[in-house]
Amino acid sequence: MFEIRLLDNEDAAAYRALRLKSFEESPYAFSESYVDQQKRSLDDFALEIKKEGRPPEQFVLGVLTEEEELVGFVKFRRDKRSKARHKSMVHAMYIKATHRNQQLGEQLMNDLIERASKLDGLEQIHLWVLHSKKSASLFYTRCGFESQGPYVKKDLKINGEYVDAEYMVMYL
Numbered sequence: 721m722f723e724i725r726l727l728d729n730e731d732a733a734a735y736r737a738l739r740l741k742s743f744e745e746s747p748y749a750f751s752e753s754y755v756d757q758q759k760r761s762l763d764d765f766a767l768e769i770k771k772e773g774r775p776p777e778q779f780v781l782g783v784l785t786e787e788e789e790l791v792g793f794v795k796f797r798r799d800k801r802s803k804a805r806h807k808s809m810v811h812a813m814y815i816k817a818t819h820r821n822q823q824l825g826e827q828l829m830n831d832l833i834e835r836a837s838k839l840d841g842l843e844q845i846h847l848w849v850l851h852s853k854k855s856a857s858l859f860y861t862r863c864g865f866e867s868q869g870p871y872v873k874k875d876l877k878i879n880g881e882y883v884d885a886e887y888m889v890m891y892l
Contacts, residue, residue, distance in 0.1 A: 727782045732766035734790040742814040748852035791816040810847040851884045
């Protein structure tokens with residue numbers, strides 16, 4: 721049995737550990753790198769999971785086991801600019817390799833979409849997905865996201881290899 725809930729300050733250490741693991745385990749899935757992120761303090765990660773707004777318009781959802789082990793997360797942020805309040809962004813999503821293929825990613829994304837749908841005036845959820853050997857593009861398409869145009873060629877360079885990116889959106 722798993723619980724999906726908003727992370728808070730008490731989860732900062734577990735979140736930092738899992739976030740760093742995500743960079744090590746899946747370097748082609750994120751634009752940030754382990755080398756850069758491991759230099760950040762626990763306080764930096766605590767700020768990253770801090771909820772903002774009522775209801776929250778910036779948050780990190782976590783997937784926890786019965787033993788309270790954090791095994792997945794997704795980061796969400798509504799645009800704060802007055803001309804872009806109708807948009808939001810999924811900044812990162814990760815499920816620990818040992819807990820994949822259990823529908824946890826789908827449950828996590830469904831929870832995020834449900835929360836986002838309740839935000840007054842929010843119309844769109846955006847995300848970037850990197851295309852490498854294992855792209856999450858099909859997962860996001862199954863969740864209801866669609867491509868916003870051609871790939872951004874050679875968007876990042878990871879371990880000497882260029883990686884393309886795709887901008888996707890879900891209209892609520």
